[in-house]
Amino acid sequence: MDYSNLRRQIFSMKKSLFDQGYLDEQFNQLEELQDDSSPNFVEEVVALFFKDSSRLLTNIEQALEKYPQDFYRLDSLVHQFKGSGSSIGALRMKNECSMFKAHCSDRNLEGCRRSLQKMKREHATLKQKLETYFQLLRQVGPRERAVNSWK
Amino acid sequence: MAVATETPFHVLAVDDSLPDRKLIERLLKTSSFQVTTVDSGSKALEFLGIHGEDSSPPVSVHEDQLEVAVNLIITDYCMPGMTGYDLLKKIKESTSLRDIPVVIMSSENIPSRINRCLEEGADEFFLKPVRLSDMSKLKPHILKSRCKEHYHQEQHQQSDSSSNECSNTTNSSSSSSDNSNSRKRKAEDNEEVLPQTNRSRHN
Numbered sequence: 001m002d003y004s005n006l007r008r009q010i011f012s013m014k015k016s017l018f019d020q021g022y023l024d025e026q027f028n029q030l031e032e033l034q035d036d037s038s039p040n041f042v043e044e045v046v047a048l049f050f051k052d053s054s055r056l057l058t059n060i061e062q063a064l065e066k067y068p069q070d071f072y073r074l075d076s077l078v079h080q081f082k083g084s085g086s087s088i089g090a091l092r093m094k095n096e097c098s099m100f101k102a103h104c105s106d107r108n109l110e111g112c113r114r115s116l117q118k119m120k121r122e123h124a125t126l127k128q129k130l131e132t133y134f135q136l137l138r139q140v141g142p143r144e145r146a147v148n149s150w151k
Numbered sequence: 152m153a154v155a156t157e158t159p160f161h162v163l164a165v166d167d168s169l170p171d172r173k174l175i176e177r178l179l180k181t182s183s184f185q186v187t188t189v190d191s192g193s194k195a196l197e198f199l200g201i202h203g204e205d206s207s208p209p210v211s212v213h214e215d216q217l218e219v220a221v222n223l224i225i226t227d228y229c230m231p232g233m234t235g236y237d238l239l240k241k242i243k244e245s246t247s248l249r250d251i252p253v254v255i256m257s258s259e260n261i262p263s264r265i266n267r268c269l270e271e272g273a274d275e276f277f278l279k280p281v282r283l284s285d286m287s288k289l290k291p292h293i294l295k296s297r298c299k300e301h302y303h304q305e306q307h308q309q310s311d312s313s314s315n316e317c318s319n320t321t322n323s324s325s326s327s328s329d330n331s332n333s334r335k336r337k338a339e340d341n342e343e344v345l346p347q348t349n350r351s352r353h354n
Contacts, residue, residue, distance in 0.1 A: 026280050033177050033283065041177055048170040079229065083258045084170045087280045 003140050010136045017133070022126055027089030043134045049088045050127055056081045057123060060116055068109055075104040081119075092122050160293050161185040161219060165195045165226035165238065166256070175225065175256075175281060182286035187221075192233030195224065196241060199248055221251055222293045225277075228257035228264065236268060243272045250299055252292035256281055 017023045027042075034041040060077045067073055082097035096119045103111030162184045164175045172188045179186045189195050199221060224242065228235040235255050242248045255268045258279040265276045274292045277285050 029280070029282055030174070033174075033181055035181075038177060038180075045170050045173045045177075048173055052169050079258075080168060083229075083279060084168045086258060087168075087171050087174050089280075 006136065006140055010133070010140070013129075013133055013136065017129060021091050021095075022129060023089045024091040025089065026086065030088065043137075046088055046130055046134075049084050049090070050123075052084055053081055053093075053123060057116075057120060060119075064109075064113060064116065071104040071107055071112075074112060075101055078104070090126055093119065093126060096122055159183050159185045160222040160290070161187070162289070163195060163198060163221045163224045164188045165190075165192060165224065165230070165235070167191060167227065167230045171227065171279070178281060178283055178286055179225075181283065182289070184286075184289070187219075192226070192230060192235070192238035192241075195226065195238055199224075199242070199245075201241065201245060201248070222296075223252045223254065223289055225254040225256060225289075227279075228255050228268070229259075236264075236271065239268060239271050239273055250296050252289075252296050254289065254292070 014023075018027075030042045030045060056077055060074065060081070063070065063073050063077060078097050078100045082094055082101070085093040085097060096115060100112060100115040100119065103109075103115055162179050164172065164179065164186060166172045166175060166188070167190050169190075172190065176186050176188050187198065189198060224238075226235040226238055233241075235257075239253050239255065242251065242253055249272070252274040253272065254275040254277060255273045256277045256279050257264065260278055268276055275288055
């Protein structure tokens with residue numbers, strides 16, 4: 001079975017995710033932790049991130065509505081988001097969280113609101129791109145994935 | 152010399168973030184540690200056998216958990232309720248737990264925070280995201296604390312036998328006897344460690 005076309009696609013997709021700043025080195029670290037004993041580790045941890053972060057985004061949005069002056073609460077919520085984002089290598093997300101935190105310390109409510117919109121967009125985009133990436137990986141199967149020849 | 156059947160070291164990992172817990176668990180397992188993860192400082196203390204001020208035996212802990220020694224605790228700093236620092240303090244305040252090495256993880260590089268933790272007795276501070284290369288720093292702390300433990304037990308045994316011989320007399324004779332003691336201890340490791348852990352459960 002000739003996987004070279006598929007592999008090229010995977011390689012080029014991953015490269016563009018890195019070149020465009022969606023992902024950073026931490027994502028490679030995750031892939032290194034994947035092996036026969038944990039063949040879907042990256043996809044699983046990324047799925048946990050998206051589940052967790054969707055909840056956090058909702059909480060942040062609600063906090064902006066209900067407690068707009070509580071920048072401490074907002075900062076603390078975004079801090080969690082930023083932390084788990086950085087754990088999976090979500091660079092753009094992490095950077096947008098830093099922007100949000102900066103607005104919090106400036107007590108800039110409008111800035112926070114704009115930042116949240118950006119975070120939601122980045123979140124949706126990354127989710128979609130990674131879903132595509134994992135779909136491609138699934139097509140090659142575990143043996144091909146383990147070879148990591150497209151790194 | 153029962154080296155072939157060495158039990159892996161057991162690490163208790165504490166982090167309120169689900170993806171982070173999964174990551175630390177994977178990092179630890181890949182590095183051949185046995186892992187238990189909990190999502191809060193209070194659950195960590197429960198697992199370790201402490202209930203706040205009252206150190207009565209835990210009610211909800213399984214029978215087998217009581218038999219499992221924890222060789223190292225790695226905890227996130229920023230957690231709601233009890234922070235990693237609070238947890239560190241509680242561990243160091245406990246006579247039965249204070250020799251267990253504690254590592255703090257944080258996504259923020261704040262020197263005053265790091266110093267505070269180290270001063271309180273943390274053995275290591277990792278900046279998140281934690282990497283595989285960080286895992287190699289854990290075993291030395293575990294081994295160091297075991298040497299301390301063996302030394303304490305040796306002192307205890309020596310005072311029991313009412314011998315005045317100091318264990319730090321020089322020369323190969325004493326070091327070879329130390330070696331044979333530690334070899335013997337290795338084979339009985341689990342039994343040696345358990346009494347201390349059990350004590351912490353049944354205070």
